[in-house]
Amino acid sequence: MKSGEDISTDKQRALLAGWQAPDLLGIGVAVCDASCHMLIANQTFLDILGTRDGLYLNSEGRLLETDEASQILVDVVGRCSHPSNAAGMPSRGCISVKVRRTSGRKPLTLLARPFPSTTTVRSSSMTLLLLLDVAHAVNEEGVVAPLLRLVSTSENWGGSHNYREGVH
Amino acid sequence: MATSKISTNPAAPINRLPQFSQQTSNILAAGLEALEMLNIGVAVTNRARRVLFANQTAEQILLSRDGLEVTDQGVLQPLSKWSNPSLPRIMQQASLAPQADPSETKDVILAIRRPSGKRPFTLLVRSLKTRASLSDLTSPSVLVFVWDPELPEHDTEAGLRELFGFTSCEARLANLLMKGKSVDDCCTDLEIRPSTVRMHLANLFAKTGVQRQGQLVSLLWKSVGMVRTKYDRASLPCKTGQSSAVTPKVSNRTDDDLPVRTLIRECGF
Numbered sequence: 001m002k003s004g005e006d007i008s009t010d011k012q013r014a015l016l017a018g019w020q021a022p023d024l025l026g027i028g029v030a031v032c033d034a035s036c037h038m039l040i041a042n043q044t045f046l047d048i049l050g051t052r053d054g055l056y057l058n059s060e061g062r063l064l065e066t067d068e069a070s071q072i073l074v075d076v077v078g079r080c081s082h083p084s085n086a087a088g089m090p091s092r093g094c095i096s097v098k099v100r101r102t103s104g105r106k107p108l109t110l111l112a113r114p115f116p117s118t119t120t121v122r123s124s125s126m127t128l129l130l131l132l133d134v135a136h137a138v139n140e141e142g143v144v145a146p147l148l149r150l151v152s153t154s155e156n157w158g159g160s161h162n163y164r165e166g167v168h
Numbered sequence: 169m170a171t172s173k174i175s176t177n178p179a180a181p182i183n184r185l186p187q188f189s190q191q192t193s194n195i196l197a198a199g200l201e202a203l204e205m206l207n208i209g210v211a212v213t214n215r216a217r218r219v220l221f222a223n224q225t226a227e228q229i230l231l232s233r234d235g236l237e238v239t240d241q242g243v244l245q246p247l248s249k250w251s252n253p254s255l256p257r258i259m260q261q262a263s264l265a266p267q268a269d270p271s272e273t274k275d276v277i278l279a280i281r282r283p284s285g286k287r288p289f290t291l292l293v294r295s296l297k298t299r300a301s302l303s304d305l306t307s308p309s310v311l312v313f314v315w316d317p318e319l320p321e322h323d324t325e326a327g328l329r330e331l332f333g334f335t336s337c338e339a340r341l342a343n344l345l346m347k348g349k350s351v352d353d354c355c356t357d358l359e360i361r362p363s364t365v366r367m368h369l370a371n372l373f374a375k376t377g378v379q380r381q382g383q384l385v386s387l388l389w390k391s392v393g394m395v396r397t398k399y400d401r402a403s404l405p406c407k408t409g410q411s412s413a414v415t416p417k418v419s420n421r422t423d424d425d426l427p428v429r430t431l432i433r434e435c436g437f
Binding site for chain 1: 201208
């Protein structure tokens with residue numbers, strides 16, 4: 001058994017290592033408070049915000065939608081921050097919504113859930129956000145593409161006499 | 169409010185750590201909670217191939233002992249040489265890669281055959297960006313992604329209908345395609361004719377704006393397939409546990425022994 005100090009260091013390292021995986025999968029991860037102030041985010045999330053196409057960060061560090069008329073983000077964060085008062089908040093799971101992009105590109109997929117999830121009574125009201133850019137996924141050659149390549153879907157389809165590449 | 173950022177830049181190696189406050193550690197644990205929501209298994213090992221943590225999907229795969237296992241010493245390895253004898257060597261090479269060239273991280277992909285006869289696991293092994301010394305065997309050094317093509321689906325149809333406006337039948341077809349089913353399989357499973365499947369496929373292309381099946385599957389996975397929209401909180405243990413330097417054999421473990429749970433619990437959750 002290690003000393004307590006060693007274990008603590010390992011835990012810290014593991015915490016940081018855990019943040020590299022979502023980036024490699026192209027998944028944006030962030031935590032915000034009940035007022036949509038962003039507390040932490042990974043690089044992918046920041047990259048998506050940097051495009052200012054769907055979501056952006058204002059000078060006060062607050063997450064906002066580029067579509068000013070939309071209240072989706074505020075609504076979702078509100079439901080996660082006060083799940084006991086909100087209708088429609090799944091008891092187990094997360095909320096998934098589309099965030100419209102002003103460029104007209106495919107909408108961002110936003111998944112949100114209360115954070116932390118493993119306590120029954122939360123002292124704070126934070127929201128864990130996962131952000132997926134599906135338009136980016138089509139041409140991406142990150143970790144996902146090589147993983148999927150070995151699933152052999154294309155091989156199966158190609159071998160089928162009912163399959164033809166392209167739009168039918 | 170200032171925005172914190174977890175850099176994945178090699179210039180900010182994970183081994184040079186400040187002493188985090190409890191609150192910072194709590195927020196950092198969000199990264200691990202995010203991993204728990206993935207349908208892709210993610211594990212972090214140290215240089216000695218010992219599993220430091222694994223997300224829920226990875227643990228399900230390891231618990232099945234169907235091609236992969238964790239030894240009594242907590243070491244990730246193929247169940248037998250038949251599954252894939254090269255995994256230990258590849259992981260060792262990956263753990264040394266950052267020292268050889270920190271700017272170059274090469275992924276290695278391999279298939280792990282399964283005694284059950286199910287389709288093989290796909291593993292992607294990647295070096296973590298770290299500047300730990302070679303003598304530091306305990307430092308996190310390798311990320312392992314595990315893809316199970318036969319993983320039970322997690323109610324993605326509702327998400328697909330909501331995101332892309334698929335009909336129920338289109339969503340069911342999309343779900344099957346994401347699982348790697350052939351068109352013939354889809355016809356059988358959905359009990360519809362090939363011409364009907366082709367019509368639904370064309371609708372899927374039109375609604376997602378893609379032109380090839382590969383693009384479609386990639387897009388579907390990236391949109392909802394990678395994430396569990398239903399999170400089984402009940403599977404998380406509640407009792408307080410202590411982390412151990414030696415991870416018990418997975419097949420004999422209870423949930424309370426699982427490293428990621430321990431990690432999150434010890435961070436105050």
